[in-house]
Amino acid sequence: MSTPLHHAVWPERLPHAITVPATSVWENLEVSARRYPAKTALVFMGRDTSYRELCDATERLAAWLYGIGVRKGDRVLLLAQNTPQLVTAHYAILRANAVVVPVNPMNLPEELQHYIRDSGARVAITTADLAGQLAQASNELPEAERLQHLLVSQFTDAFDPEAMGPVELPAAWRPWLLGDYPPAQLDGGQVHSWAEALACQEAPPPHTVGQGDLAVLPYTSGTTGQPKGCMHLHRSINHNAVAGALWGRGTSEIVMLGVVPMFHITGMVVVMHSCIYVGGTLVLMPRWDRELAGRLISHYRVTNWTNIPTMVIDLLASPNFASFDLTSLQYIGGGGAAMPQAVAQRLLEQYGLRFCEGYGLTETAAPSHNNPVDRPKQQCLGIPFVGTDARIVDPETLQELPQGEQGEIVVHGPEVFEGYWRRPEATEQAFFELDGKRFFRTGDLGRMDEEGYFFITDRLKRMINASGYKIWPAEVEALMFRHPAIQEACVISTRDAYRGESAKAVVVLRPGHEHTSEEDIIAWCREHMAAYKVPRSVQFVAQLPKSGSGKVMWRLLQEQEDTGAAA
Structure with missing residues (x-):
């Protein structure tokens, strides 16, 4: 097998892999x-x-x-x-x-x-x-x-x-800590x-x-x-x-x-x-x-x-x-969100500090990728972490793609979890085998440059990233359906100047509840879910777009939101 591209930029004096302690944490x-x-x-x-x-x-x-x-x-x-x-x-x-x-x-x-x-x-x-x-x-x-x-x-x-x-x-x-x-x-x-x-x-x-x-x-x-x-x-x-x-x-x-x-x-x-x-x-x-x-x-x-x-x-x-x-x-x-270039530049010029962005998931015990301390790239996930084999594959065929092409980021390494607790089907869906190795599917789309650095380009999974907090729309929707005025809800991402992204709810009201306001919905959400999950805005519609099988076409709503934000 050929030498991975990122080995040429590997941090000096750092081993490519380590022996994991046999002892407990x-x-x-x-x-x-x-x-x-x-x-x-x-x-x-x-x-x-x-x-x-x-x-x-x-x-x-x-x-x-x-x-x-x-x-x-x-x-x-x-x-x-x-x-x-x-x-x-x-x-x-x-x-x-x-x-x-x-x-x-x-x-x-x-x-x-x-x-x-x-x-x-x-x-x-x-x-x-x-x-x-x-x-x-x-x-x-x-x-x-x-x-x-x-x-x-x-x-x-x-x-x-x-x-x-x-x-x-x-x-x-004071009221919080001394209450x-x-x-x-x-x-x-x-x-x-x-x-x-x-x-x-x-x-x-x-x-x-x-x-x-x-x-x-x-x-x-x-x-x-x-x-x-x-x-x-x-x-x-x-x-x-x-x-x-x-x-x-x-x-x-x-x-x-x-x-x-x-x-x-x-x-x-x-x-x-x-x-x-x-x-x-x-x-x-x-x-x-x-x-x-x-x-x-x-x-x-x-x-x-x-x-x-x-x-x-x-x-x-x-x-x-x-x-x-x-x-x-x-x-x-x-990690959790991209560091704006102007801020990274100020850190470098004022303190000689290079901000090192990393990437990982709960499933990978935090980093599966990190930027080398001496050679970080901005708005970049970094290179595969110690002992890690990360690749870009076609999300449909799961075949590895050539350098530079967009595909799903997949990870094999000693930091990858065993599977989901009491969820054998979800575990089976999350893994596949390539070259005799068990790879975890991150659900994130990305590409790899000519030096082996990874960049995220899009998501396969429906997820909103608000200042590093992961908001899963299906979870927010499940809670919102408990509201007596909500007939249907679809949660999408909306741009946020400070948090990067926030949640937005597109809502169909039940008959007889037409006077329910955006403020009413948001206030109710604050009482029933963690603050970071609460939609920052609510859009009322007569109906949600649906596919022939009756599934809500959330991607269409997301595209409309992105187009509106760009305009």
Whole structure:
């Protein structure tokens, strides 16, 4: 077989493939705690947590989980923003030989029910601001499917608002982080406090999982509406944690800004797991705030920042930008949306930083492609990642296409997931064999240039990308059909100057509901779905265009929208 084109631009001193650790993801923390016991692992709102403290906390929490009945392979729901509690709980679940089910904190009860029911989780860990919604979701399920245990932490379990040092709490966050939330009521189950769980004095169970065991079950949606669990073994997560650290020049001395959500595969793998694998320091932000980000980068001398391009755009637009010191940054990159050329140029001219865009999916444990640090191309997915074989194939025949032609991007590599949880048919549709290898079909259309760099050109799958958040129209439509005034709905993408894309709903109203307004629909959606999924605009039509078989012709509506936007 000929040498892949991208090998000519491969980063110097970086292996083309790596040996994946035979150990579990939790053992990365254990090793770092033995090597650097007193070193700061986490920084959160002015409080430092050492590697020894973090590792000890995961052992105590794992023992507590075992005490309430969690056994090897059991799924445990984790619903939290970027906090020390999320990191501790994630590693504790793995330490207990169980499986992490990370869930987006923006989901509302109707959405949360699916994660409880589909994963079969009986235990969940969350923060006080989200506990009520999670309990409500469980309480509305049939008794046999409900949660049995809910572990709830207060934000102040992780920091002291009176001793934050140079880090000033954003005023808008005070009611959220310091709020007094009513206790969650879990029908037929028990609610426990973080302090109670961390006080456990029992010994944790023997740690028996390794690279071939299920580690994480993150969910992704698709054309069928309901999110599907992606089965990732310790092996696939560890591959991209280790490879991601190598790619971003990670050493034990890195200081990483942890602001991309760590319930999401990118933040989880290439931020949290990569940083802890090398023994670096992770500076946590529970939400994006440009002023706080600027102060944290300046004060803690952040070296590595994986982000969504809209964050960089926002930071550069701060009226206080001149007061921030970004000179410590050595690596900056991310994905989810294209970085505007003018912004990338400003980073290069002002700081000598080349923004490295990457590409990946939940199914590929984040990067399947990344731009070389020394030779990135703008608005480009990059080259196939460490150990990865990526190709462009004809979506109909699945035959490989010549360089330069548009086709579907397909991926084979150690980071690719095993398949969809309890969805054998969906798994079968997602894979095919080429040259004796099992390739995953991404559903994205792209092309490869003469140097082996990949560029995205279109999507086969119906998906909207809003600032890196994936919106699956079928899922939004399924929720909208519950509105009493909506007879039919078709969700398409509309251009958005800030987010790149947003959702737009084309709606047919039921007879007798003609007075329902766009504002009524949007307000209802805000109550029933995560904020990022809510359509930004609603267009009312007498009927939706349909094919001869009765299917809604969403592509026609999308083309009309694109033509109108271009005009």
